[in-house]
Amino acid sequence: MSDLPIIQKTYDLIKWYVPILNRLPRDHKFALGERIIAGLYELLEGLIQVRYSKEKLPQLTVLNTRLEILRHQTRLLLDFQILSTRRYEYVSQQINSIGMELGGWIKQQRQASV
Numbered sequence: 001m002s003d004l005p006i007i008q009k010t011y012d013l014i015k016w017y018v019p020i021l022n023r024l025p026r027d028h029k030f031a032l033g034e035r036i037i038a039g040l041y042e043l044l045e046g047l048i049q050v051r052y053s054k055e056k057l058p059q060l061t062v063l064n065t066r067l068e069i070l071r072h073q074t075r076l077l078l079d080f081q082i083l084s085t086r087r088y089e090y091v092s093q094q095i096n097s098i099g100m101e102l103g104g105w106i107k108q109q110r111q112a113s114v
Contacts, residue, residue, distance in 0.1 A: 004051060006101040010044045013094045020087065028082055036073045039066055043098075057109040064106060067099055 003011070017040065024033040043066050050059045074091055077083035083091075 004047070006098060006105065007044070007047050007051065009094065009098050009101065010040070010047055013091070013098065014040045014044060016094070017091060020083075024077075024082060028077075028080065032073060032076060036070060036077075039070050039073070042066060043070070057106065057113060060102065060106045060109060064099075064102055067095065067102060071095055071099075 018037055021033040021037050022029070043063060046059060046063045046066065050056050050063065053059060071092075074083070074088065074095065078085070078088040
């Protein structure tokens with residue numbers, strides 16, 4: 001599969017994170033867990049759509065906000081002591097890596113529109 005690296009990283013994050021989220025305690029699984037899962041899928045779908053879009057910048061900005069929401073939701077799992085520190089560190093690194101690529105893409109689109 002020859003996807004953009006950001007798409008592959010998001011795909012890999014979903015493969016790693018969703019099984020963990022599906023095992024959350026019941027009182028968090030249906031509120032926070034399902035929101036995070038939906039957000040991950042929306043992020044992946046959005047990245048794929050942007051790849052083929054002519055007007056990328058507005059969509060990338062929305063996805064950047066989506067990623068920031070995922071960061072905070074993931075931190076809540078740590079604060080609720082549902083996610084181990086080790087897993088939190090790993091998922092944070094993955095989200096930050098996606099964020100750096102997304103930020104680079106946004107910067108590149110801003111420069112192209114000048």
